[in-house]
Amino acid sequence: MADSASFATRLQQAWLARGPLAIALLPLSWLFGGLVGLRRALYRAGIRRSERIDVPVLVVGNLIAGGAGKTPTTLALLGLLQREGWAPGVVSRGHGRRAQGVLDVGPDTPASEAGDEPLLLRLRGNVPVCVGSDRVAAARALRAHHPQVDIVVCDDGLQHLRLGRDAQVLVFDERGAGNGWLQPAGPLREPMPVGVPPCSVVLYNAARASTALPGHLALRGLAGVVALEDWWRGARPAPNSIDALRGRPLLAVAGLARPQRFFAMLREQGLDIGEHPLPDHHDYTTLPWPPGTADVVLTEKDAVKIRPERAAAGRIWVAALDFGFDAAFERDLLALLPPRPAHRA
Known part of the structure:
Protein backbone atom coordinates (compact mmCIF):
# COMPACT_ATOMS: atom_id res chain seq x y z
CA MET A 1 0.00 0.00 0.00
CA ALA A 2 2.75 2.44 0.96
CA ASP A 3 4.70 1.44 -2.16
CA SER A 4 1.64 2.11 -4.32
CA ALA A 5 1.13 5.56 -2.80
CA SER A 6 4.86 6.29 -3.13
CA PHE A 7 4.90 5.38 -6.84
CA ALA A 8 1.78 7.45 -7.48
CA THR A 9 3.48 10.44 -5.84
CA ARG A 10 6.63 9.86 -7.89
CA LEU A 11 4.64 9.71 -11.11
CA GLN A 12 2.76 12.90 -10.23
CA GLN A 13 6.08 14.65 -9.72
CA ALA A 14 7.42 13.28 -13.02
CA TRP A 15 4.43 14.77 -14.83
CA LEU A 16 5.44 18.29 -13.75
CA ALA A 17 8.75 18.25 -15.67
CA ARG A 18 10.37 16.57 -18.65
CA GLY A 19 12.81 14.50 -16.61
CA PRO A 20 14.27 11.00 -17.08
CA LEU A 21 11.13 9.08 -16.08
CA ALA A 22 8.86 11.16 -18.32
CA ILE A 23 11.27 10.87 -21.26
CA ALA A 24 11.47 7.08 -20.81
CA LEU A 25 7.67 6.92 -21.11
CA LEU A 26 7.45 9.08 -24.24
CA PRO A 27 7.11 6.21 -26.75
CA LEU A 28 4.01 5.02 -24.90
CA SER A 29 2.68 8.58 -24.99
CA TRP A 30 3.05 8.69 -28.78
CA LEU A 31 1.07 5.46 -29.04
CA PHE A 32 -1.58 6.83 -26.68
CA GLY A 33 -1.76 10.07 -28.68
CA GLY A 34 -2.27 8.16 -31.89
CA LEU A 35 -5.16 6.23 -30.43
CA VAL A 36 -6.76 9.41 -29.04
CA GLY A 37 -6.41 11.14 -32.43
CA LEU A 38 -7.85 8.16 -34.31
CA ARG A 39 -10.84 7.96 -32.00
CA ARG A 40 -11.65 11.65 -32.40
CA ALA A 41 -11.21 11.39 -36.17
CA LEU A 42 -13.78 8.59 -36.28
CA PRO A 88 -30.43 17.69 -11.95
CA GLY A 89 -29.26 14.11 -11.81
CA VAL A 90 -25.76 12.67 -12.17
CA VAL A 91 -24.17 9.94 -14.25
CA SER A 92 -20.66 8.69 -13.55
CA ARG A 93 -18.44 5.76 -14.41
CA GLY A 94 -18.06 4.83 -10.75
CA HIS A 95 -14.29 4.38 -10.61
CA GLY A 96 -13.22 1.43 -8.47
CA ARG A 97 -16.65 -0.17 -8.17
CA ARG A 98 -16.75 -3.95 -8.14
CA ALA A 99 -20.17 -4.35 -9.77
CA GLN A 100 -20.79 -4.30 -13.52
CA GLY A 101 -23.56 -2.73 -15.57
CA VAL A 102 -25.68 0.29 -14.71
CA LEU A 103 -26.64 0.93 -11.09
CA ASP A 104 -29.11 3.40 -9.60
CA VAL A 105 -27.22 4.58 -6.51
CA GLY A 106 -29.15 4.84 -3.25
CA PRO A 107 -28.06 6.44 0.02
CA ASP A 108 -27.35 2.98 1.45
CA THR A 109 -25.50 1.62 -1.58
CA PRO A 110 -21.97 0.55 -0.49
CA ALA A 111 -19.11 2.53 -2.01
CA SER A 112 -17.70 -0.76 -3.32
CA GLU A 113 -20.76 -1.07 -5.58
CA ALA A 114 -21.28 2.58 -6.48
CA GLY A 115 -17.76 4.03 -6.40
CA ASP A 116 -16.72 6.52 -3.73
CA GLU A 117 -17.29 9.72 -5.73
CA PRO A 118 -20.79 8.78 -7.04
CA LEU A 119 -21.88 7.84 -3.51
CA LEU A 120 -20.55 11.16 -2.23
CA LEU A 121 -22.51 12.98 -4.96
CA ARG A 122 -25.64 11.05 -3.98
CA LEU A 123 -25.27 11.83 -0.29
CA ARG A 124 -24.04 15.41 -0.45
CA GLY A 125 -25.82 16.49 -3.62
CA ASN A 126 -29.09 14.81 -2.63
CA VAL A 127 -29.85 14.09 -6.28
CA PRO A 128 -30.38 10.86 -8.25
CA VAL A 129 -27.15 9.20 -9.42
CA CYS A 130 -26.65 6.35 -11.89
CA VAL A 131 -23.26 4.77 -12.55
CA GLY A 132 -21.98 2.72 -15.44
CA SER A 133 -19.04 2.60 -17.83
CA ASP A 134 -21.50 3.31 -20.67
CA ARG A 135 -22.57 6.89 -19.84
CA VAL A 136 -25.32 6.85 -22.49
CA ALA A 137 -26.92 3.78 -20.92
CA ALA A 138 -26.48 5.32 -17.46
CA ALA A 139 -28.14 8.57 -18.58
CA ARG A 140 -31.09 6.71 -20.07
CA ALA A 141 -31.45 4.65 -16.90
CA LEU A 142 -31.35 7.84 -14.85
CA ARG A 143 -34.23 9.30 -16.86
CA ALA A 144 -36.19 6.06 -16.68
CA HIS A 145 -35.82 5.68 -12.91
CA HIS A 146 -36.13 9.41 -12.13
CA PRO A 147 -38.33 11.10 -14.75
CA GLN A 148 -38.29 14.38 -12.80
CA VAL A 149 -34.62 14.86 -13.80
CA LEU A 219 -13.85 29.93 -4.67
CA ARG A 220 -12.40 27.25 -2.42
CA GLY A 221 -11.75 26.85 1.29
CA LEU A 222 -12.26 24.58 4.28
CA ALA A 223 -15.81 24.87 5.59
CA GLY A 224 -14.93 23.09 8.83
CA VAL A 225 -15.13 19.63 10.36
CA VAL A 226 -17.96 17.43 11.58
CA ALA A 227 -17.92 14.15 13.51
CA LEU A 228 -18.25 11.10 11.27
CA GLU A 229 -21.54 9.94 12.79
CA ASP A 230 -23.03 13.41 12.34
CA TRP A 231 -21.75 13.62 8.77
CA TRP A 232 -23.58 10.39 7.93
CA ARG A 233 -26.74 11.98 9.32
CA GLY A 234 -26.34 14.85 6.87
CA ALA A 235 -24.93 17.46 9.26
CA ARG A 236 -22.75 20.24 7.92
CA PRO A 237 -19.87 21.85 9.86
CA ALA A 238 -20.85 24.43 12.44
CA PRO A 239 -19.19 27.87 12.33
CA ASN A 240 -15.73 27.77 13.90
CA SER A 241 -15.91 23.98 14.22
CA ILE A 242 -12.22 23.77 13.34
CA ASP A 243 -11.35 25.55 16.59
CA ALA A 244 -12.09 22.41 18.62
CA LEU A 245 -9.20 20.58 16.91
CA ARG A 246 -6.52 23.21 17.39
CA GLY A 247 -3.86 22.34 19.93
CA ARG A 248 -4.35 18.58 19.79
CA PRO A 249 -2.38 16.06 17.69
CA LEU A 250 -4.31 14.82 14.67
CA LEU A 251 -3.71 12.10 12.12
CA ALA A 252 -4.73 13.38 8.68
CA VAL A 253 -5.71 10.55 6.32
CA ALA A 254 -6.39 10.99 2.60
CA GLY A 255 -7.03 8.45 -0.15
CA LEU A 256 -6.63 11.00 -2.92
CA ALA A 257 -4.56 11.34 -6.06
CA ARG A 258 -2.95 14.43 -4.52
CA PRO A 259 -3.21 14.15 -0.71
CA GLN A 260 -0.66 16.89 -0.03
CA ARG A 261 -3.19 19.49 -1.06
CA PHE A 262 -5.54 18.30 1.68
CA PHE A 263 -2.75 18.24 4.25
CA ALA A 264 -1.70 21.78 3.35
CA MET A 265 -5.26 23.02 3.74
CA LEU A 266 -5.41 21.61 7.28
CA ARG A 267 -2.09 23.18 8.22
CA GLU A 268 -3.26 26.53 6.88
CA GLN A 269 -5.99 26.32 9.54
CA GLY A 270 -3.35 25.98 12.26
CA LEU A 271 -3.87 22.27 12.88
CA ASP A 272 -1.08 20.00 14.15
CA ILE A 273 -1.26 16.99 11.84
CA GLY A 274 0.64 13.86 11.07
CA GLU A 275 0.28 12.81 7.43
CA HIS A 276 -1.05 9.42 6.34
CA PRO A 277 -1.44 9.40 2.51
CA LEU A 278 -3.18 6.45 0.87
CA PRO A 279 -3.66 5.40 -2.77
CA ASP A 280 -6.46 7.17 -4.61
CA HIS A 281 -9.84 5.45 -4.06
CA HIS A 282 -8.46 3.43 -1.13
CA ASP A 283 -11.18 0.96 -0.10
CA TYR A 284 -10.87 1.16 3.73
CA THR A 285 -11.62 -2.55 4.09
CA THR A 286 -9.65 -2.19 7.32
CA LEU A 287 -8.97 1.08 9.09
CA PRO A 288 -5.43 2.10 8.06
CA TRP A 289 -4.35 3.81 11.27
CA PRO A 290 -2.96 2.30 14.50
CA PRO A 291 -5.45 1.19 17.18
CA GLY A 292 -5.77 3.80 19.88
CA THR A 293 -5.36 6.78 17.55
CA ALA A 294 -7.38 9.45 19.31
CA ASP A 295 -8.30 11.89 16.54
CA VAL A 296 -8.38 11.23 12.79
CA VAL A 297 -9.40 13.82 10.20
CA LEU A 298 -10.20 12.75 6.65
CA THR A 299 -11.95 13.90 3.48
CA GLU A 300 -15.58 13.36 2.52
CA LYS A 301 -14.43 11.06 -0.27
CA ASP A 302 -12.87 8.84 2.41
CA ALA A 303 -15.81 9.18 4.80
CA VAL A 304 -18.28 7.49 2.40
CA LYS A 305 -16.35 4.24 2.91
CA ILE A 306 -16.36 4.27 6.73
CA ARG A 307 -19.64 3.75 8.55
CA PRO A 308 -19.77 5.27 12.06
CA GLU A 309 -19.96 1.89 13.81
CA ARG A 310 -16.43 1.15 12.55
CA ALA A 311 -14.92 4.13 14.35
CA ALA A 312 -14.26 2.07 17.53
CA ALA A 313 -12.79 4.12 20.38
CA GLY A 314 -11.22 6.91 18.35
CA ARG A 315 -12.78 10.10 17.04
CA ILE A 316 -13.07 10.53 13.29
CA TRP A 317 -13.62 14.00 11.89
CA VAL A 318 -14.73 14.75 8.33
CA ALA A 319 -13.32 17.90 6.74
CA ALA A 320 -15.80 19.50 4.35
CA LEU A 321 -14.97 21.91 1.55
CA ASP A 322 -16.60 25.25 0.91
CA PHE A 323 -16.51 25.35 -2.91
CA GLY A 324 -18.26 27.73 -5.28
Whole structure:
Protein backbone atom coordinates (compact mmCIF):
# COMPACT_ATOMS: atom_id res chain seq x y z
CA MET A 1 0.00 0.00 0.00
CA ALA A 2 2.75 2.44 0.96
CA ASP A 3 4.70 1.44 -2.16
CA SER A 4 1.64 2.11 -4.32
CA ALA A 5 1.13 5.56 -2.80
CA SER A 6 4.86 6.29 -3.13
CA PHE A 7 4.90 5.38 -6.84
CA ALA A 8 1.78 7.45 -7.48
CA THR A 9 3.48 10.44 -5.84
CA ARG A 10 6.63 9.86 -7.89
CA LEU A 11 4.64 9.71 -11.11
CA GLN A 12 2.76 12.90 -10.23
CA GLN A 13 6.08 14.65 -9.72
CA ALA A 14 7.42 13.28 -13.02
CA TRP A 15 4.43 14.77 -14.83
CA LEU A 16 5.44 18.29 -13.75
CA ALA A 17 8.75 18.25 -15.67
CA ARG A 18 10.37 16.57 -18.65
CA GLY A 19 12.81 14.50 -16.61
CA PRO A 20 14.27 11.00 -17.08
CA LEU A 21 11.13 9.08 -16.08
CA ALA A 22 8.86 11.16 -18.32
CA ILE A 23 11.27 10.87 -21.26
CA ALA A 24 11.47 7.08 -20.81
CA LEU A 25 7.67 6.92 -21.11
CA LEU A 26 7.45 9.08 -24.24
CA PRO A 27 7.11 6.21 -26.75
CA LEU A 28 4.01 5.02 -24.90
CA SER A 29 2.68 8.58 -24.99
CA TRP A 30 3.05 8.69 -28.78
CA LEU A 31 1.07 5.46 -29.04
CA PHE A 32 -1.58 6.83 -26.68
CA GLY A 33 -1.76 10.07 -28.68
CA GLY A 34 -2.27 8.16 -31.89
CA LEU A 35 -5.16 6.23 -30.43
CA VAL A 36 -6.76 9.41 -29.04
CA GLY A 37 -6.41 11.14 -32.43
CA LEU A 38 -7.85 8.16 -34.31
CA ARG A 39 -10.84 7.96 -32.00
CA ARG A 40 -11.65 11.65 -32.40
CA ALA A 41 -11.21 11.39 -36.17
CA LEU A 42 -13.78 8.59 -36.28
CA TYR A 43 -16.29 10.85 -34.54
CA ARG A 44 -15.52 13.80 -36.83
CA ALA A 45 -16.01 11.59 -39.88
CA GLY A 46 -19.32 10.26 -38.58
CA ILE A 47 -18.07 6.68 -38.46
CA ARG A 48 -18.69 6.78 -34.75
CA ARG A 49 -21.55 8.95 -33.53
CA SER A 50 -22.44 10.78 -30.35
CA GLU A 51 -25.87 9.98 -28.97
CA ARG A 52 -28.21 12.54 -27.43
CA ILE A 53 -30.74 11.89 -24.71
CA ASP A 54 -34.01 13.76 -24.25
CA VAL A 55 -32.74 16.35 -21.73
CA PRO A 56 -29.70 18.66 -21.71
CA VAL A 57 -26.33 17.23 -20.67
CA LEU A 58 -23.62 19.12 -18.80
CA VAL A 59 -20.23 17.39 -18.68
CA VAL A 60 -17.62 18.03 -15.98
CA GLY A 61 -14.10 16.82 -16.69
CA ASN A 62 -10.45 17.63 -16.94
CA LEU A 63 -7.70 17.23 -19.49
CA ILE A 64 -5.21 16.01 -16.91
CA ALA A 65 -5.16 12.94 -14.69
CA GLY A 66 -4.74 12.99 -10.97
CA GLY A 67 -7.56 14.79 -9.24
CA ALA A 68 -8.04 18.37 -10.41
CA GLY A 69 -11.25 18.89 -8.42
CA LYS A 70 -14.08 17.46 -10.53
CA THR A 71 -16.16 16.15 -7.62
CA PRO A 72 -16.37 19.42 -5.62
CA THR A 73 -17.04 21.20 -8.92
CA THR A 74 -19.88 18.81 -9.68
CA LEU A 75 -21.37 19.27 -6.21
CA ALA A 76 -21.27 23.06 -6.59
CA LEU A 77 -22.84 22.82 -10.05
CA LEU A 78 -25.69 20.75 -8.67
CA GLY A 79 -26.40 23.49 -6.16
CA LEU A 80 -26.26 26.16 -8.86
CA LEU A 81 -28.65 24.26 -11.13
CA GLN A 82 -31.09 23.67 -8.30
CA ARG A 83 -31.08 27.38 -7.43
CA GLU A 84 -31.87 28.11 -11.08
CA GLY A 85 -34.90 25.83 -10.97
CA TRP A 86 -33.46 22.72 -12.66
CA ALA A 87 -33.90 19.19 -11.31
CA PRO A 88 -30.43 17.69 -11.95
CA GLY A 89 -29.26 14.11 -11.81
CA VAL A 90 -25.76 12.67 -12.17
CA VAL A 91 -24.17 9.94 -14.25
CA SER A 92 -20.66 8.69 -13.55
CA ARG A 93 -18.44 5.76 -14.41
CA GLY A 94 -18.06 4.83 -10.75
CA HIS A 95 -14.29 4.38 -10.61
CA GLY A 96 -13.22 1.43 -8.47
CA ARG A 97 -16.65 -0.17 -8.17
CA ARG A 98 -16.75 -3.95 -8.14
CA ALA A 99 -20.17 -4.35 -9.77
CA GLN A 100 -20.79 -4.30 -13.52
CA GLY A 101 -23.56 -2.73 -15.57
CA VAL A 102 -25.68 0.29 -14.71
CA LEU A 103 -26.64 0.93 -11.09
CA ASP A 104 -29.11 3.40 -9.60
CA VAL A 105 -27.22 4.58 -6.51
CA GLY A 106 -29.15 4.84 -3.25
CA PRO A 107 -28.06 6.44 0.02
CA ASP A 108 -27.35 2.98 1.45
CA THR A 109 -25.50 1.62 -1.58
CA PRO A 110 -21.97 0.55 -0.49
CA ALA A 111 -19.11 2.53 -2.01
CA SER A 112 -17.70 -0.76 -3.32
CA GLU A 113 -20.76 -1.07 -5.58
CA ALA A 114 -21.28 2.58 -6.48
CA GLY A 115 -17.76 4.03 -6.40
CA ASP A 116 -16.72 6.52 -3.73
CA GLU A 117 -17.29 9.72 -5.73
CA PRO A 118 -20.79 8.78 -7.04
CA LEU A 119 -21.88 7.84 -3.51
CA LEU A 120 -20.55 11.16 -2.23
CA LEU A 121 -22.51 12.98 -4.96
CA ARG A 122 -25.64 11.05 -3.98
CA LEU A 123 -25.27 11.83 -0.29
CA ARG A 124 -24.04 15.41 -0.45
CA GLY A 125 -25.82 16.49 -3.62
CA ASN A 126 -29.09 14.81 -2.63
CA VAL A 127 -29.85 14.09 -6.28
CA PRO A 128 -30.38 10.86 -8.25
CA VAL A 129 -27.15 9.20 -9.42
CA CYS A 130 -26.65 6.35 -11.89
CA VAL A 131 -23.26 4.77 -12.55
CA GLY A 132 -21.98 2.72 -15.44
CA SER A 133 -19.04 2.60 -17.83
CA ASP A 134 -21.50 3.31 -20.67
CA ARG A 135 -22.57 6.89 -19.84
CA VAL A 136 -25.32 6.85 -22.49
CA ALA A 137 -26.92 3.78 -20.92
CA ALA A 138 -26.48 5.32 -17.46
CA ALA A 139 -28.14 8.57 -18.58
CA ARG A 140 -31.09 6.71 -20.07
CA ALA A 141 -31.45 4.65 -16.90
CA LEU A 142 -31.35 7.84 -14.85
CA ARG A 143 -34.23 9.30 -16.86
CA ALA A 144 -36.19 6.06 -16.68
CA HIS A 145 -35.82 5.68 -12.91
CA HIS A 146 -36.13 9.41 -12.13
CA PRO A 147 -38.33 11.10 -14.75
CA GLN A 148 -38.29 14.38 -12.80
CA VAL A 149 -34.62 14.86 -13.80
CA ASP A 150 -34.53 17.54 -16.49
CA ILE A 151 -30.75 17.97 -16.84
CA VAL A 152 -28.00 15.35 -16.58
CA VAL A 153 -24.61 16.22 -15.13
CA CYS A 154 -21.93 13.81 -16.32
CA ASP A 155 -19.11 13.56 -13.78
CA ASP A 156 -15.70 12.89 -15.35
CA GLY A 157 -17.13 12.47 -18.85
CA LEU A 158 -15.01 14.79 -20.96
CA GLN A 159 -13.41 11.97 -22.95
CA HIS A 160 -16.64 9.93 -23.23
CA LEU A 161 -17.48 11.25 -26.71
CA ARG A 162 -20.43 8.91 -27.30
CA LEU A 163 -22.56 10.95 -24.89
CA GLY A 164 -23.62 14.15 -26.64
CA ARG A 165 -23.51 17.27 -24.52
CA ASP A 166 -24.84 20.82 -24.46
CA ALA A 167 -22.08 22.30 -22.30
CA GLN A 168 -18.93 21.23 -20.53
CA VAL A 169 -16.75 22.51 -17.70
CA LEU A 170 -13.00 21.96 -18.03
CA VAL A 171 -11.36 21.84 -14.59
CA PHE A 172 -7.68 22.63 -14.03
CA ASP A 173 -5.72 22.92 -10.81
CA GLU A 174 -2.39 24.64 -10.18
CA ARG A 175 -0.53 22.06 -12.31
CA GLY A 176 -2.11 23.37 -15.50
CA ALA A 177 -1.04 21.04 -18.30
CA GLY A 178 1.94 19.76 -16.34
CA ASN A 179 4.87 19.03 -18.65
CA GLY A 180 2.55 19.25 -21.66
CA TRP A 181 2.89 15.59 -22.62
CA LEU A 182 0.20 12.93 -22.95
CA GLN A 183 -0.08 9.99 -20.59
CA PRO A 184 1.91 8.15 -19.39
CA ALA A 185 4.83 10.56 -19.93
CA GLY A 186 2.68 13.47 -18.78
CA PRO A 187 -0.70 14.09 -17.18
CA LEU A 188 -2.72 14.95 -20.30
CA ARG A 189 -5.60 12.68 -21.25
CA GLU A 190 -5.84 14.46 -24.61
CA PRO A 191 -3.86 17.25 -26.31
CA MET A 192 -4.28 20.77 -24.98
CA PRO A 193 -6.62 22.82 -27.19
CA VAL A 194 -5.39 26.04 -28.79
CA GLY A 195 -8.41 27.91 -27.39
CA VAL A 196 -11.43 27.19 -25.25
CA PRO A 197 -13.42 24.44 -27.04
CA PRO A 198 -16.95 25.25 -28.21
CA CYS A 199 -19.69 25.14 -25.55
CA SER A 200 -17.07 25.06 -22.80
CA VAL A 201 -16.20 27.03 -19.69
CA VAL A 202 -12.78 26.73 -18.03
CA LEU A 203 -12.56 26.62 -14.23
CA TYR A 204 -9.29 26.90 -12.32
CA ASN A 205 -9.33 25.13 -8.99
CA ALA A 206 -6.27 27.18 -8.04
CA ALA A 207 -5.18 30.61 -6.83
CA ARG A 208 -4.53 31.76 -10.40
CA ALA A 209 -4.95 30.59 -13.99
CA SER A 210 -2.48 27.79 -14.73
CA THR A 211 -2.81 27.61 -18.53
CA ALA A 212 -3.20 30.12 -21.35
CA LEU A 213 -6.90 29.29 -21.66
CA PRO A 214 -9.17 32.10 -20.39
CA GLY A 215 -11.32 30.97 -17.49
CA HIS A 216 -12.59 31.58 -13.98
CA LEU A 217 -11.18 30.92 -10.51
CA ALA A 218 -13.06 28.63 -8.14
CA LEU A 219 -13.85 29.93 -4.67
CA ARG A 220 -12.40 27.25 -2.42
CA GLY A 221 -11.75 26.85 1.29
CA LEU A 222 -12.26 24.58 4.28
CA ALA A 223 -15.81 24.87 5.59
CA GLY A 224 -14.93 23.09 8.83
CA VAL A 225 -15.13 19.63 10.36
CA VAL A 226 -17.96 17.43 11.58
CA ALA A 227 -17.92 14.15 13.51
CA LEU A 228 -18.25 11.10 11.27
CA GLU A 229 -21.54 9.94 12.79
CA ASP A 230 -23.03 13.41 12.34
CA TRP A 231 -21.75 13.62 8.77
CA TRP A 232 -23.58 10.39 7.93
CA ARG A 233 -26.74 11.98 9.32
CA GLY A 234 -26.34 14.85 6.87
CA ALA A 235 -24.93 17.46 9.26
CA ARG A 236 -22.75 20.24 7.92
CA PRO A 237 -19.87 21.85 9.86
CA ALA A 238 -20.85 24.43 12.44
CA PRO A 239 -19.19 27.87 12.33
CA ASN A 240 -15.73 27.77 13.90
CA SER A 241 -15.91 23.98 14.22
CA ILE A 242 -12.22 23.77 13.34
CA ASP A 243 -11.35 25.55 16.59
CA ALA A 244 -12.09 22.41 18.62
CA LEU A 245 -9.20 20.58 16.91
CA ARG A 246 -6.52 23.21 17.39
CA GLY A 247 -3.86 22.34 19.93
CA ARG A 248 -4.35 18.58 19.79
CA PRO A 249 -2.38 16.06 17.69
CA LEU A 250 -4.31 14.82 14.67
CA LEU A 251 -3.71 12.10 12.12
CA ALA A 252 -4.73 13.38 8.68
CA VAL A 253 -5.71 10.55 6.32
CA ALA A 254 -6.39 10.99 2.60
CA GLY A 255 -7.03 8.45 -0.15
CA LEU A 256 -6.63 11.00 -2.92
CA ALA A 257 -4.56 11.34 -6.06
CA ARG A 258 -2.95 14.43 -4.52
CA PRO A 259 -3.21 14.15 -0.71
CA GLN A 260 -0.66 16.89 -0.03
CA ARG A 261 -3.19 19.49 -1.06
CA PHE A 262 -5.54 18.30 1.68
CA PHE A 263 -2.75 18.24 4.25
CA ALA A 264 -1.70 21.78 3.35
CA MET A 265 -5.26 23.02 3.74
CA LEU A 266 -5.41 21.61 7.28
CA ARG A 267 -2.09 23.18 8.22
CA GLU A 268 -3.26 26.53 6.88
CA GLN A 269 -5.99 26.32 9.54
CA GLY A 270 -3.35 25.98 12.26
CA LEU A 271 -3.87 22.27 12.88
CA ASP A 272 -1.08 20.00 14.15
CA ILE A 273 -1.26 16.99 11.84
CA GLY A 274 0.64 13.86 11.07
CA GLU A 275 0.28 12.81 7.43
CA HIS A 276 -1.05 9.42 6.34
CA PRO A 277 -1.44 9.40 2.51
CA LEU A 278 -3.18 6.45 0.87
CA PRO A 279 -3.66 5.40 -2.77
CA ASP A 280 -6.46 7.17 -4.61
CA HIS A 281 -9.84 5.45 -4.06
CA HIS A 282 -8.46 3.43 -1.13
CA ASP A 283 -11.18 0.96 -0.10
CA TYR A 284 -10.87 1.16 3.73
CA THR A 285 -11.62 -2.55 4.09
CA THR A 286 -9.65 -2.19 7.32
CA LEU A 287 -8.97 1.08 9.09
CA PRO A 288 -5.43 2.10 8.06
CA TRP A 289 -4.35 3.81 11.27
CA PRO A 290 -2.96 2.30 14.50
CA PRO A 291 -5.45 1.19 17.18
CA GLY A 292 -5.77 3.80 19.88
CA THR A 293 -5.36 6.78 17.55
CA ALA A 294 -7.38 9.45 19.31
CA ASP A 295 -8.30 11.89 16.54
CA VAL A 296 -8.38 11.23 12.79
CA VAL A 297 -9.40 13.82 10.20
CA LEU A 298 -10.20 12.75 6.65
CA THR A 299 -11.95 13.90 3.48
CA GLU A 300 -15.58 13.36 2.52
CA LYS A 301 -14.43 11.06 -0.27
CA ASP A 302 -12.87 8.84 2.41
CA ALA A 303 -15.81 9.18 4.80
CA VAL A 304 -18.28 7.49 2.40
CA LYS A 305 -16.35 4.24 2.91
CA ILE A 306 -16.36 4.27 6.73
CA ARG A 307 -19.64 3.75 8.55
CA PRO A 308 -19.77 5.27 12.06
CA GLU A 309 -19.96 1.89 13.81
CA ARG A 310 -16.43 1.15 12.55
CA ALA A 311 -14.92 4.13 14.35
CA ALA A 312 -14.26 2.07 17.53
CA ALA A 313 -12.79 4.12 20.38
CA GLY A 314 -11.22 6.91 18.35
CA ARG A 315 -12.78 10.10 17.04
CA ILE A 316 -13.07 10.53 13.29
CA TRP A 317 -13.62 14.00 11.89
CA VAL A 318 -14.73 14.75 8.33
CA ALA A 319 -13.32 17.90 6.74
CA ALA A 320 -15.80 19.50 4.35
CA LEU A 321 -14.97 21.91 1.55
CA ASP A 322 -16.60 25.25 0.91
CA PHE A 323 -16.51 25.35 -2.91
CA GLY A 324 -18.26 27.73 -5.28
CA PHE A 325 -18.08 30.03 -8.29
CA ASP A 326 -18.04 33.71 -9.02
CA ALA A 327 -20.96 35.42 -10.76
CA ALA A 328 -19.15 35.57 -14.12
CA PHE A 329 -18.63 31.80 -14.21
CA GLU A 330 -22.27 31.18 -13.37
CA ARG A 331 -23.42 33.61 -16.06
CA ASP A 332 -21.15 32.09 -18.74
CA LEU A 333 -22.16 28.53 -17.90
CA LEU A 334 -25.90 29.15 -17.74
CA ALA A 335 -25.73 30.94 -21.10
CA LEU A 336 -24.62 27.64 -22.68
CA LEU A 337 -27.67 25.74 -21.48
CA PRO A 338 -31.01 25.70 -23.28
CA PRO A 339 -34.05 27.29 -21.58
CA ARG A 340 -35.54 25.29 -18.76
CA PRO A 341 -38.62 23.24 -19.63
CA ALA A 342 -41.86 25.16 -19.19
CA HIS A 343 -43.04 22.88 -16.40
CA ARG A 344 -40.00 23.92 -14.33
CA ALA A 345 -40.66 27.65 -14.65
